[in-house]
Amino acid sequence: MTNERELTMAKAIAEAIDQEMERDERVFVMGEDVGIYGGIFGATQGLYEKYGAERVMDTPISETAFIGAATGAAAEGMRPIVELMFVDFFGVCMDQIYNHLAKNTYMSGGHARYPVVLTTAIGGGYNDAAQHSQCLYGLFAHVPGLKIVVPSTAYDAKGLMISAIRDDNPVMYFFHKGLMGLGWMKYHPRSVTPTPEAPYTIPFGKADVKRAGRDVTIVSLAMMVHRSLDAAEELAKEGIEAEVIDLRTLVPLDRETVVNSVKKTHRLLVVDEDYHSFGMTGEIAAIVAEEALDYLDAPIRRLAVPDTPIPYSRPLEQFVLPGAERIAETVRTMMG
Amino acid sequence: MTNERELTMAKAIAEAIDQEMERDERVFVMGEDVGIYGGIFGATQGLYEKYGAERVMDTPISETAFIGAATGAAAEGMRPIVELMFVDFFGVCMDQIYNHLAKNTYMSGGHARYPVVLTTAIGGGYNDAAQHSQCLYGLFAHVPGLKIVVPSTAYDAKGLMISAIRDDNPVMYFFHKGLMGLGWMKYHPRSVTPTPEAPYTIPFGKADVKRAGRDVTIVSLAMMVHRSLDAAEELAKEGIEAEVIDLRTLVPLDRETVVNSVKKTHRLLVVDEDYHSFGMTGEIAAIVAEEALDYLDAPIRRLAVPDTPIPYSRPLEQFVLPGAERIAETVRTMMG
Amino acid sequence: MNLTKEQLLAMYRQMWTIRHFEDDMAAAYMEGKTPAFDIGSGPVPGEMHLAAGQEPVAVGACMHLRKEDTVVGTHRPHHFAIAKGIALNKLTAEIFGKATGLGKGKGGHMHLFDVEHKFSCSGIIGASFPPACGAALAAKKMGKDWVAVAFAGEGAANQGAFHEALNLAALWKLPVIFIIEDNAWAISVSKRQSTAIPDNSQRAAGYGIPGVRVDENDVLAVYEVVGEAVQRARRGEGPSLIEVKTDRFYGHFQGDPELYRPKDEVPTLRANDPILRFGKQLLEQGIATQADLDAARDAAKADVNAAFAFARQSPYPAPESALEDVFVS
Amino acid sequence: MNLTKEQLLAMYRQMWTIRHFEDDMAAAYMEGKTPAFDIGSGPVPGEMHLAAGQEPVAVGACMHLRKEDTVVGTHRPHHFAIAKGIALNKLTAEIFGKATGLGKGKGGHMHLFDVEHKFSCSGIIGASFPPACGAALAAKKMGKDWVAVAFAGEGAANQGAFHEALNLAALWKLPVIFIIEDNAWAISVSKRQSTAIPDNSQRAAGYGIPGVRVDENDVLAVYEVVGEAVQRARRGEGPSLIEVKTDRFYGHFQGDPELYRPKDEVPTLRANDPILRFGKQLLEQGIATQADLDAARDAAKADVNAAFAFARQSPYPAPESALEDVFVS
Ligand SMILES: Cc1ncc(C[n+]2csc(CCOP(=O)(O)OP(=O)(O)O)c2C)c(N)n1
Ligand SMILES: Cc1ncc(C[n+]2csc(CCOP(=O)(O)OP(=O)(O)O)c2C)c(N)n1
Numbered sequence A, B: 001m002t003n004e005r006e007l008t009m010a011k012a013i014a015e016a017i018d019q020e021m022e023r024d025e026r027v028f029v030m031g032e033d034v035g036i037y038g039g040i041f042g043a044t045q046g047l048y049e050k051y052g053a054e055r056v057m058d059t060p061i062s063e064t065a066f067i068g069a070a071t072g073a074a075a076e077g078m079r080p081i082v083e084l085m086f087v088d089f090f091g092v093c094m095d096q097i098y099n100h101l102a103k104n105t106y107m108s109g110g111h112a113r114y115p116v117v118l119t120t121a122i123g124g125g126y127n128d129a130a131q132h133s134q135c136l137y138g139l140f141a142h143v144p145g146l147k148i149v150v151p152s153t154a155y156d157a158k159g160l161m162i163s164a165i166r167d168d169n170p171v172m173y174f175f176h177k178g179l180m181g182l183g184w185m186k187y188h189p190r191s192v193t194p195t196p197e198a199p200y201t202i203p204f205g206k207a208d209v210k211r212a213g214r215d216v217t218i219v220s221l222a223m224m225v226h227r228s229l230d231a232a233e234e235l236a237k238e239g240i241e242a243e244v245i246d247l248r249t250l251v252p253l254d255r256e257t258v259v260n261s262v263k264k265t266h267r268l269l270v271v272d273e274d275y276h277s278f279g280m281t282g283e284i285a286a287i288v289a290e291e292a293l294d295y296l297d298a299p300i301r302r303l304a305v306p307d308t309p310i311p312y313s314r315p316l317e318q319f320v321l322p323g324a325e326r327i328a329e330t331v332r333t334m335m336g
Numbered sequence C, D: 001m002n003l004t005k006e007q008l009l010a011m012y013r014q015m016w017t018i019r020h021f022e023d024d025m026a027a028a029y030m031e032g033k034t035p036a037f038d039i040g041s042g043p044v045p046g047e048m049h050l051a052a053g054q055e056p057v058a059v060g061a062c063m064h065l066r067k068e069d070t071v072v073g074t075h076r077p078h079h080f081a082i083a084k085g086i087a088l089n090k091l092t093a094e095i096f097g098k099a100t101g102l103g104k105g106k107g108g109h110m111h112l113f114d115v116e117h118k119f120s121c122s123g124i125i126g127a128s129f130p131p132a133c134g135a136a137l138a139a140k141k142m143g144k145d146w147v148a149v150a151f152a153g154e155g156a157a158n159q160g161a162f163h164e165a166l167n168l169a170a171l172w173k174l175p176v177i178f179i180i181e182d183n184a185w186a187i188s189v190s191k192r193q194s195t196a197i198p199d200n201s202q203r204a205a206g207y208g209i210p211g212v213r214v215d216e217n218d219v220l221a222v223y224e225v226v227g228e229a230v231q232r233a234r235r236g237e238g239p240s241l242i243e244v245k246t247d248r249f250y251g252h253f254q255g256d257p258e259l260y261r262p263k264d265e266v267p268t269l270r271a272n273d274p275i276l277r278f279g280k281q282l283l284e285q286g287i288a289t290q291a292d293l294d295a296a297r298d299a300a301k302a303d304v305n306a307a308f309a310f311a312r313q314s315p316y317p318a319p320e321s322a323l324e325d326v327f328v329s
């Protein structure tokens, strides 16, 4: 790996899309500011220059129309990649997403196919407040019919994007703004990784053990993988070895890797940047309580946004977002 | 209680609204077919005749506009009750609900008040298929800023509705179609209860132990409370005493009643008509795994819709909806 | 109008197919629901929205369409599905919840998908507009002269999706035709109570596209107006908006007490039955004989009978199959 | 136009308040972001949308409004908030994320709420339309002659909410005025790329309400047109739609590389500065002296300076206060 070129996550995503657009004429991109601008978070940079306005289409601010149009175009055999600029905006177009794109295949008895990749930006930490900082993937994972992909590194991002584009089902692909490697937003350096140039796929439903450890299992995704890894480094100095699992996809969900890890470590902490209640942390905790109850040496713990909207002001936002220190501290209380 | 008149849940809800409209001029009703029709599920029956079109307003099929208008009217001191005919339709108006109605109070630093009651119909069992049979309250409970009320009996429905109308916060009030006591849809007879005529309130965040028992705790809400009670009756014949907890509100959530019950029974089954993953059942299971792990004598179990859209055909729908028999069977496997 | 006798009789027959289908469905729907009506019982449970009286819209419009053209229908979808050419057997079986149905019983009456005939529909009001734009976009990208038609009720014209889709279609000059069925009612809410202007076709001006109102519930009038729009779309000149006045003979759904509806409304509408009028016209203009008409009607009835028999004889899906088809592999 | 000298100078001063505010905010925003721009650093983090150049819309419109009238603004909200009369101190403190801000630091630049002055805004495009209808509905129900104004960008006019709200307002004759700021851009997407017709005010016809386009970025032109709409609304005659051509001097947000924008566009716009033009007009028409103008501008600057000083000196909220205010008690 050492000789391989490193990419930011944004570049890795754009490269994956580029390679698939070259490979398959049916792939095209739609969304707000995906053209000349290259996507507000750079996920489509360079594509407009290469493929032109016919295959990289700027849209009006009409998410219901253009996401619904992606469904309609997919039914005809096209393979649209469509961007919802921030996941926070889902409320203006959720019906087309979850009542149609997600359910049509089932309602058709499996006859109709909708190979749509719906990309969207998630995450806070840069003070963009309550309507521009959410994660919300748990909500989309709750309703059936959407595959849910949430990468944390450039390497994963590229392979998962190619898998998403080649999948014949609707895939929602969430990229965390703070992992994109943008010039204008602080990003976690660990998101920049060696990334092969040749196209490759990463299968859905395979969690990645980003760090092995024997004492506690930390389950997470996106930015919180890195915060957990940061915490794990601190804890290692104290002799506590945390295993950090990056779920990578919520649907399908790799229950096995989580459960096996807990069976080994006997402790579970779930860390999430989404809201605490009725979301990802609850689901993972429940699975372990169902399947590995007898292996637990300590109560399951969860760290997530404490059921408040994301506040604007820096000290407030920092208070609600789980950080490495709080993760480490929580693990310490579990070891006692 | 024996001498008290019995009401259906629909009548109890309409009576609660009626009494509050009489008491408070600022209360009014908006929605599709809430006027002459009396609400498709009867929640506003009789109100149009009594209060007229000014206070019981039929709307165009423009959920974004009229639910957003409820927020705007509430900001001016009015107290709108607004109906989203089926919760399944939330996708056309979710932005006004969760980005505005739910968050504005927080974003205003607590200065702005939005006393809106958003009523909506939930539930399947009558073959209305994937776009008209969902529960989805878990999704609304996941995003902060909405109180979430889900009654299972006429008595609870009336008291919770009066509390909802008098609350200065946005309240989402979910009524299950199969509990409304409609002339044209089978309903669970246990939803019809003695209901005092005089107005009364039921506080939010207080679960109701609908049946006491020592052997297993079944946590549920809406229709599944009754299915669980049916199962409990069967189990009682076999000497298994199930405690059935009706959560009644998801936000605020009565963790204490759940946890204390599990500490007593040492077993937890969560039953839900919402989708299995990333929802209510996971949250309840997680809370117990956090707070009562050492009390559990058996793995936590969950029964819910198995992450498929609700299918249309009767045998298919019956297969995905948890029923009394499956609940009883699951409890039996937990007792071994 | 350059329709041959065969074509005219085919339209007449199709209107009868729809009418028989809806009337027979109304009867089948009530099976198991008497004396006590229970929406969830009988061989056809769930909500049931019938389009008897609205045949002119579907038949007049779809007469211009080919198999490769896309139609997106509504919660009241049978007439569109039949006019688009979906196999009656599979259609009926789906509504009976059978394994032989279009969606193996998973979709049901409001969710009919036929990939071969490029038909779909939805129970969500206003949801037909965006996917029709997408189908039209795909046709354009593939260099085909295919068109897409989105049907919707007049109530749907007040949904945000209407506006967004019309703008998008006009902006991108998509080959899509938006057809509004104005049956005067959205459940119990009249058009006057819901729509700020009397004529939705006037909204076309807000998108710089043609807007036409068909003021009669007449299959040939619809045929003519839609024909121009379809030609225009196939020529690459972009979308059109058409509103057609039509009549809902049944309640909003079966079981609707219709207390909101003036008592004499339905009898008046039924006295102006668009199929009977069309038949009379064919007779009077000497295009068809009574025998032609009877034969068409009988053939329609035979088709419907066969489809219902097929549906009734078909097996239910296996319960566990509920777990399949969330995703394709 | 029956504006007194005092009123005209007040408008002039308010335009300068806005301009100074935006320019000073642009500078404050860059603090802590040089040499390496990081959106999350400095005293004012997060996205920042400035309205310099767009003063005529806010000032010309709000001049007609009283405290009891409601204004709902957009993601680019400062000019509306200032024109509606919100206390500059609290406004600025909120944007600096301070405990003394309008929302105790919880809302921030895109989420300014002032219950006293009946102002709110949202970062979601098109979201201003529905709540303004609700405020107008409440006024009507309470028998007041209050009006509500929803501002939005030209990009927002393609959101479904626009259509639904206009129909609802027209249907119910609500005292609401919809004002579209056409600054030609929605981030990098031009109006021509997003909107099927050149003039959004023409969409009013789809709702049977008056639609007017103001083709100049001129405060008095806006004042006149909005005045008629406000009078109409107060008289109970219902809503109006107004589109105003205006100019965005800065990027979409601060830090926008603006590669999509023709290089000479901003200089051309700035050469036609609406505040300077207005000042010149007041001079030329002999309404004000240069001293009057200078005094107004200086007073505006002093106000802005004081507000920024207040904001900077104010304390941050306690971290744990993040958990408060989800619900009121
Ligand atoms: C978004 C949404 N809102 C509300 C409904 C409930 N609903 C079903 S049919 C209907 C009336 C539709 O009226 P129209 O569009 O005129 O069609 P018609 O029934 O007259 O054919 C309503 C309100 C729905 N299905 N979807
Ligand atoms: C529903 C929604 N979609 C997209 C965005 C992202 N976004 C923020 S501002 C903007 C452009 C808005 O353009 P316009 O309405 O013309 O206002 P302007 O910025 O020109 O003032 C977009 C697309 C959003 N905030 N909300």
Ligand SMILES: [Mg+2]
Pocket (backbone or CB within 6 Å): C153, C154, C155, C181, C182, C183, C184, C185, C186, C187
């Ligand atoms: Mg209708």
Ligand SMILES: [Mg+2]
Pocket (backbone or CB within 6 Å): D153, D154, D155, D181, D182, D183, D184, D185, D186, D187
């Ligand atoms: Mg703009």
